[in-house]
Amino acid sequence: MKAGVIVFPGSNCDHDVYHVFRHVLGQEVEFLWHQEEDLASCDLVVLPGGFSYGDYLRSGALAALSPVMAAVQRHAERGGLVLGICNGFQILLEAGLLPGALVPNRSLRFECRDVWLRVERTDLPFTSGYKDRDVVRIPVAHMDGNFQASASTLDDLEDSNQVVFRYVDESGAVSSAANPNGSARNIAGLTNAEGNVLGMMPHPERCVEELLGNTDGLALFSGLIRETVGILQQEVAS
Amino acid sequence: MRARVTVYPRPEILDPQGKAIHQALGRIGIEGVEKVRAGKSFEIDLSHQDPEEATKVLERICQKLLANTVVEDYEVELLPGGAG
Numbered sequence: 001m002k003a004g005v006i007v008f009p010g011s012n013c014d015h016d017v018y019h020v021f022r023h024v025l026g027q028e029v030e031f032l033w034h035q036e037e038d039l040a041s042c043d044l045v046v047l048p049g050g051f052s053y054g055d056y057l058r059s060g061a062l063a064a065l066s067p068v069m070a071a072v073q074r075h076a077e078r079g080g081l082v083l084g085i086c087n088g089f090q091i092l093l094e095a096g097l098l099p100g101a102l103v104p105n106r107s108l109r110f111e112c113r114d115v116w117l118r119v120e121r122t123d124l125p126f127t128s129g130y131k132d133r134d135v136v137r138i139p140v141a142h143m144d145g146n147f148q149a150s151a152s153t154l155d156d157l158e159d160s161n162q163v164v165f166r167y168v169d170e171s172g173a174v175s176s177a178a179n180p181n182g183s184a185r186n187i188a189g190l191t192n193a194e195g196n197v198l199g200m201m202p203h204p205e206r207c208v209e210e211l212l213g214n215t216d217g218l219a220l221f222s223g224l225i226r227e228t229v230g231i232l233q234q235e236v237a238s
Numbered sequence: 239m240r241a242r243v244t245v246y247p248r249p250e251i252l253d254p255q256g257k258a259i260h261q262a263l264g265r266i267g268i269e270g271v272e273k274v275r276a277g278k279s280f281e282i283d284l285s286h287q288d289p290e291e292a293t294k295v296l297e298r299i300c301q302k303l304l305a306n307t308v309v310e311d312y313e314v315e316l317l318p319g320g321a322g
Contacts (some may be wrong), residue, residue, distance in 0.1 A: 057278075058306055065303070094306065101308040103247070104254040148251060148309055182252065 004042030047088030060090030106182025129223025
């Protein structure tokens with residue numbers, strides 16, 4: 001299994017994601033510069049958090065047009081796994097790989113704190129390490145995390161079970177108070193119809209080690225690796 | 239040919255910047271302001287001379303980059319006497 005972490009000018013969580021794969025989980029991983037036109041045969045591509053292009057125009061808008069994104073698009077169309085975290089989620093939306101948009105937080109403030117998330121489905125490679133309806137504590141750190149889409153798009157997302165993470169309180173209940181940014185229907189993360197592209201605002205890579213006081217994000221990466229290795233073995237066998 | 243493109247958040251989308259500016263106007267004692275919407279304005283010089291062709295290019299620019307039509311509306315205006 002080989003993971004690729006894309007580096008845009010202004011990415012700042014790229015090393016955190018690299019650290020999780022290489023040092024915490026012992027996987028092969030490499031950085032992919034935004035001007036690359038191929039993904040160096042990576043099985044999984046991660047678009048990390050940060051402030052690509054200084055958030056000029058709109059968060060993620062300029063990064064979505066960089067050369068590497070054409071390769072990410074092809075990778076996704078082939079069924080390859082793509083994970084976008086925070087600014088990476090914004091880039092996936094701007095690139096049209098996921099539906100909807102992220103607008104400024106309802107609070108008008110940068111929200112930087114732990115939030116509770118409910119895992120809405122566990123049949124995806126990204127969430128196979130969790131149990132159904134698990135409630136996990138993961139930090140958010142963003143200004144533009146308020147997920148919005150038309151009412152019909154939101155209904156479609158719900159009907160086709162594409163909402164993967166929802167902001168909840170500690171008991172797992174959806175409420176406005178538990179929603180850090182005003183996202184429609186408390187949506188914190190969603191997948192495409194095929195289930196191979198995931199975008200999420202919270203940062204699972206920031207909570208993978210006991211030393212830092214929280215390991216709730218680890219199951220996302222360990223489950224993802226287990227599933228990816230499984231998929232690769234099936235491909236070799238067939 | 240010179241053009242101006244303005245981009246605004248769609249009416250149904252919360253506009254936190256406009257809201258913050260509105261509140262600030264209240265704090266400095268300016269009365270009678272009912273609503274503020276904050277958008278972006280772009281001045282674009284094109285080598286195209288034909289207004290129809292220029293409008294087509296500008297539409298493409300808006301759709302592809304300047305506006306996120308999920309949450310924003312845009313307007314294109316050709317300016318008289320722009321740099322040729």
